[in-house]
Amino acid sequence: MTAHGKQTEYQTGGFEPKIMAYVCNWCTYAGADLAGTSRMEYRPNVRIIKLPCTGRIDPLFIIKAFENGADGVLVSGCHPGDCHYTTGNYHARRRWIGFKNLMEFTGIDMRRLHFSWVSASEAIKWVDLINKVTDEIKQLGPFMEYKGLKGK
Amino acid sequence: MPRIGIFVCQCGNNIAATVDTKKVAEEMARLPGVVFACDYKFMCSSPGQDMLKQAIKDNRLDKVIVSACSPHMHEKTFRKASEAAGLNPYQCEITNIREQCSWVHHDKTKAAGTAKSIDLTRMTIERLKKNKPLKKINIPIKKKALVIGGGIAGIQAALDIAEGGREVILVEREPSIGGNMARLSETFPTMDCSQCILTPKMVEVELNEKITLYTYSEIEKVDGYIGNFIVQIRRKAKYVDEERCTGCGECIEKCPFKVESQFEMKLAKRKVIYTPFPQSVPNVPVIDAPNCPKIQKDKCGACAVVCGPKCIDFKMEDRIITEDVGAIIVATGYELMPNERFGEYGYGRIKDVISGMQFERLASSSGPTGGEIRRPSDGKTPASVVFIQCAGSRDEKKGVSYCSKVCCMYTAKHTMLYHHKVHEGQSYVFYMDIRAGGKRYEEFVRRAIEHDNAMYLRGRVSRVYEKDGKVIVQGADTLSGNQVEIEADMVVLATAIVSRTGADTVAQKLGIGYDKYKFYNEYHPKLKPVETVTAGIFLSGACMGPMDIPDSVAQGSAAAAKALSLFSSDEMMREPITAVVNKPTCNACWDCVTACPYSAIERDTVKNRDGVVVRWLAKVNDGVCQGCGVCVAACRSKAIDLKGYTDEQVYAAINAF
């Protein structure tokens, strides 16, 4: 497939899930950078979108990711109490609690949606998280329910 | 159609080892809007940057992407280079294909790394298409500081700022500056007399032309943001005209009424018209209105009769004044846990159980006993004194969980002062641990034990009671394992240091954080120890937690240095990542106002030609907004967006997933 299409595939033999990660700039993005500077290794299925804070993340972003072919979505930011903007992640957490119920109601398998706290120093946690989520979604198989929605 | 340029960095072999950079460039070149794409050995090198600039000019690029290392590394570099080539810096975006791709995917066939780099760059391209030019925000800076609290920390901060050539307003709640240090007798670890080292500084404050001192005043309201605070100050009625008062003290002399002196920790009385202590700055008395019969029921007025310059005015009222300042330093200090909390140690029942601060007053040559150690009940010189440390500290159940930090040191000091003044006297100290971590502090405590005969007993006091004019103290000495009973003449409690009553109200006016004990929170406990989450507001001294004088002074100077460095330029530049309200769609639900962690959103009005309010809407204050975007996700009408991270930009990236 070319760059024009959806997520670029490469030959591995099996199903390679596509995972979207929404992360905050200050903790998780920096933690993911640290995994790189420490030359750790993890599954290449994740595509990161950086936002200033988890508080900026609109639940619609998650639905849109599924519509665009994501098989799993990950949201990660600073630990409670550590948000660069003091309380942004509390807002995010409150929002997600409501949102989770809605997702469950619409029948999305909650194993496809992960919320986590990864600090700027937790490169190992980031690596483990990506590997765990990728493997879990591999098991679940492709997410088909929303694929038609986009009309593309 | 935009004219986008893509620059894929090989980073030597750092990226190229696991990403086929040439292929990434080729793939990107095919996307609509991309008119130029290449890969290059080191984009951040100066030839790399020159290449970028040249390509922008040659190909008339209006937007560029550098797919390279993390934006945390070189976003600034490439934005600057783009700007030099005539682009708006915010038309340059970075794709992170090193830290988050080539370095974490070790696949030597380059398949995974290349595929991911293509995807990430494609997402960035679509996002970039929606980028709007942004302009850094210029914030003008008012080069004047406000210091709240005139204890040693606030005094130091004010003097340093004035020394740096800037104007300072010092607001003190009491009739005089000086704070708690003014009460101390001698100070550890050097035993200089507190008044002797403090008074000259207080006088300096009064004489310094750059410092405007408002005593008997409090902060009423704070608006604005860094560089541009608008502060309302309540100047409480002193009933004495400060300008005309000569400080002769005739009025105090003649006033027939007395009440307990707070400054003397209730060990003495003062007049109703008073200065807290003889060296007060300013040396202008105030009338304690609730206790003045003239003001309350128009009886007396003796002071006005004797006042030569006729500066007493019983009709004086509070005034609110407004000041514009660029920075604020909070130095409101501490209080002591009220003695009344220590009924278990006999306080209240037994007159000769006093607090450490009361002992300071007894030992002070300007105190109620002229510096002689005499006990409150009968004025006798105590032949033995028991000091109880950690009264209320380090005990969540009975007081506070933290250590009050200065009590070990001042108790050692008290035993010395006692021994110096009462040579035959015996002091006992009940302690839990000795914390003497400062420079020359351990030596100081050892001196108390070895030279000044202090008997240290490790353990808790279980009971304090009165018997035949003695105070009996029962406790455990855990080191020897014995129960001890001491017949003392006086007991001194090292009561816990607590935050100021009303510290939370002050914090809320300022928009700064505080902990569960209402001590103010620094921005970062290690790296930003005098900053607060609110830009332009700094902290110093014991308002942040128990602290001794050397630390309070160091922090006063640190906060002053922060303010001075802010004042070193006329304006400050800020990243333009701020929220903006779309006026037509805002329905004034104020969800954003509640969500914003910085109170950056105001309730604004739209008026018609006749000045009548026709509607309300949210308005973001650019100076205060920190760009977190919490408001954007909170707004159900999608009426507020975040520049640099607009919904349009984010969705464009998601759609290119």
Ligand SMILES: Cc1cc2nc3c(=O)[nH]c(=O)nc-3n(C[C@H](O)[C@H](O)[C@H](O)COP(=O)(O)OP(=O)(O)OC[C@H]3O[C@@H](n4cnc5c(N)ncnc54)[C@H](O)[C@@H]3O)c2cc1C
């Ligand atoms: C018994 C005892 C003995 C001590 N002995 C020593 C010693 O020997 N050596 C040593 O280094 N340290 C000693 N200390 C500690 C010392 O007192 C403090 O380190 C020091 O006083 C802290 O100064 P500060 O300016 O931060 O606070 P403070 O001295 O409390 O000053 C704060 C000032 O702010 C004013 N204020 C408060 N709220 C407001 C408001 N809302 N608006 C306007 N003004 C306000 C207050 O009136 C006060 O003037 C001792 C402490 C105690 C309790």
Ligand code: SF4
């Ligand atoms: S949340 Fe949205 S609609 Fe409500 S006041 Fe703020 S901008 Fe206006």
Ligand code: SF4
């Ligand atoms: S972006 Fe954050 S700081 Fe700015 S107005 Fe919105 S919530 Fe407040």
Ligand code: FES
């Ligand atoms: S900045 Fe990381 S969650 Fe708010």
